[in-house]
Amino acid sequence: MMVLRVVFVVAVVVGVVSGAAVCSDCDGPEPVDVVTYYESMCPFSRKFLTTQLYPTMKLLPDNVMNVTIVPYGFAHEKEENGKWVMYNCQHGPSECVGNVIAACVLNMTSYESREYMPMINCMEVNTRHGHQMEALSKCALATNMSEPEILTCYNSTEGSQLHYQMGQITHAGHIHYVPHINVNGQHSKVIQYNAYNHLLEVVCQLYKGPEPAACKARQQATLVG
Numbered sequence: 001m002m003v004l005r006v007v008f009v010v011a012v013v014v015g016v017v018s019g020a021a022v023c024s025d026c027d028g029p030e031p032v033d034v035v036t037y038y039e040s041m042c043p044f045s046r047k048f049l050t051t052q053l054y055p056t057m058k059l060l061p062d063n064v065m066n067v068t069i070v071p072y073g074f075a076h077e078k079e080e081n082g083k084w085v086m087y088n089c090q091h092g093p094s095e096c097v098g099n100v101i102a103a104c105v106l107n108m109t110s111y112e113s114r115e116y117m118p119m120i121n122c123m124e125v126n127t128r129h130g131h132q133m134e135a136l137s138k139c140a141l142a143t144n145m146s147e148p149e150i151l152t153c154y155n156s157t158e159g160s161q162l163h164y165q166m167g168q169i170t171h172a173g174h175i176h177y178v179p180h181i182n183v184n185g186q187h188s189k190v191i192q193y194n195a196y197n198h199l200l201e202v203v204c205q206l207y208k209g210p211e212p213a214a215c216k217a218r219q220q221a222t223l224v225g
Contacts, residue, residue, distance in 0.1 A: 040098025
């Protein structure tokens, strides 16, 4: 899985630095690239993931929007005996647990958003402080993911290393709040506001290919800027 993790890191960092969308089908129009840095227990992150990002992704074909999420935010960790140990997350220890679970889920699904987003969305909808493991059981069953495999990752050095890697990507993104949303590698207050509140409209306006059915059927929202 190391090659997949390296590819994931390069894809996110290149998107942030160059402003280029990731091209999944280079013979056609590029998908709109949406990268979200978030924390598992942040209420604003939860709102965006569950009311904008996941619903929009479900409405659009794979070739229209490319989704990447980075679970880390403003966590802090230190190395002890060759293992990265979290000692502080912005919303408490429960958030650290949720971040690592998310990092494990991303890795287990080879960073394919169509595979991991149902589980991530379910966790964000159902998790309460101190009850991550109950949500994990419920959501693994609901989304046909292996709870034992997730727990093995979470309880091992692999889980801590994956979370550390999410931290490195986050630091490279120079975020100042969560969720921090990049669209086609760009970020500004206007982009953040429009994507956070009207992601479908943002994607529909930016996509250069034939208009998807969801875009034709949408009630057009007024974007700022």
